[in-house]
Amino acid sequence: MTANGLAGSVLRIDLSTGDIIREPTDPHLVRAFLGGRGLNVARLLRELPTGMDPLAPEAPLLIGVGPLVGTSFPGGARFNITARSPQTGILGDSNAGGFFGPELRFAGIDQLVITGRAPHPAFLWIDDDRVVLQDARDLWGMDTLETTVAIQEALGDAGVQVAAIGPAAEHGVLFSGVFANLARPAARTGMGTVMASKNLKAIAVRGTGEIRVADSGHFRECIARLNERILSHPEYEIRSRLGTTRLITSLQAIGGLPTRHFQSGLFEAADAVSGETIERQYKVRGKACFACNIPCSRFLVTDDPRFPGLRFEGPEYEPLAGFTARVGNGDLPLALHAIDRCNRLGMDAISVTEVIAWVMELGQRGMLASAEADGLDLEFGSGESILALIEKIAHREGFGDVLADGVRTAAHKLVRGQELAMEVKGLELFQADVRAMKGYALGNAVASRGADHLRSEPWFEFSGDREEAVRRYGIPEAADRLAWKGKGKLVAHFEEMASVSDAIGVCKNTYNNMEVLDWDETAELLVAATGRPWTGEEVRRVGERIVNAERLLNARWGITRRDDTLPRRFLQEPIGPPDSPSAGSVVELGPMLEEYYSVRGWNSATGLPTPEKLHDLGLEE
């Protein structure tokens, strides 16, 4: 076992032939891309033919786990699952925490490369060095919880980590995810749909191996410092209590909730559905990902007679705001039930809540009649319709079939509502109104997997710290959420941080939002882990390289500046209501894009990397 922080191998599985090949992790690729998301995009650039159908058996599905996963790095828990997205046609990539990623590393795996299509439903069983395909015909049709438990029981080991798909993926719903630890989904861009197309119901892994770092003494010192910084962080207490659910209250305070499909930034029932209310009424205990010292998640038990036995880990802010503010629902237990249904059926709650909210706005505007939608009540907040649509979408039944390809395709199919579809590059937008946060607006417009906040997460614009903004970006407005100036620099910086955190396998809550390590400190940790020299600038350049590599990949599928845009509502309609702290704001996207391309060294006419930039980053094709 080499003491370099790597698990050591890339495992290639051809589901058509049953061939399984283990090859050593390429140290040159690690030097250039570190791991995880970085290693995945590097392999797609090399191995994915541009014209290949995302659901073709030969299309590769990658799971990458970075070099700090499974170590004592708090929250070094994350894996990335990557393929061409069947939903958007461009880069598909999704990231999740929990315990699945570390277990893969303890089984000696830095990356899984899955191709082919099993002759019948199967699950992959990785038992340290022994890798076998198991019959999963009796699991097909089961939800993610049933599948996980059935596999653990069949293998006689509740410690086996399982990443599973649900019925939605089996029915070809294009926004189906891959669910680890039941409620830790890699939900975005349809990676579960790709898994289903390969007849792969789940991946189960048990690893009893180890991760060795080059300089364990120094690594320990770095982690001790890091732990101290997290535990003494001003946000430690609230993050431990509420996790991301605290955002209901904080976004209400700035008028940035996605109320009734982004028609208002304030939600009248915010208090009733807030993280604080969940904590008070239903939280039993804090829960954390692998080796993390922030129990930001929770196990909850509800007592509403309408939903007997409703108990699960979660929710995160995204599904919570989606099934409350976005669809205009103030009934918290109903929202929690809806979230549990999405998790069990195996769907991305962001996409699901967008298509439901979009349908409700069409209904509100008289653009869609109830009779066209299986007779459903299209009023915002109709709990019955929300729950019915979840099931219809997951099973592609009736009107659900229209919505199961995502909002962009639904608008095409119905030939209406395109201008109301809250998506970028075919991926539905998250649960915040970007007119109240211009850096997030830019981040969503340029993100490499379509509308997405986690590609940058430029939290700094909420800080109001103009002095720090000048120090960092030379522009005081970078610290002002409603200003557009400086946001190109801000987003570029945070995109690089987000890329690095996805590449090394750590959580963005600490690495990006709490900024617990700077570039030099990250390099110090990587030196201790890998035994190779790293500088802060080299680490940053890995982030930049990943952003450029993903852009290059997307360019093959025709992405240009024209696609770096936002739904019309954000660009043209001032946000309301008039008494909100963000009232009147619209997104000034043009100047922000100019600044962004200039910082990136991209051609501002095409929005694509220049040959010089690609050469500089070693990405020439």
Added chain:
Amino acid sequence: MALRLVVDEMYCSGCRACEVACSDVHENTFSPALSRLHALKRDAEGIDRPIVCHFCAEAPCAAACPTDALSQQSNGVLQLDATLCQGCGECAKACPHRALRMHPRTGQPLVCDLYEGEPACVAVCATGALSLEERE
């Protein structure tokens, strides 16, 4: 006076940092399978339960050892003489708390020694689910 580990399951977040820290200090590596304690987890029921050595009086694990490789010191802590251990696993079978596990490669028991009174598992536990107590 002797020390023992105390578990308060209500505070356990199930993060398993204790397992990582234990393998780090004892084995100089990161490997939950080499940890002297482990978290029993059932995601569907929301169970996260640290399983630790109880340092039983007249420890059944030591009593079960056919070669006297495993012995108990006066403070209750167990000690393994690796040269005597044949890796038969009788000690693990005898553990009433299912806390004692075998090294997946050497086949010998992974014995909690409280790391000279400063166990890394307690130090790393952020929620207070694990603590150290003195007992008579």
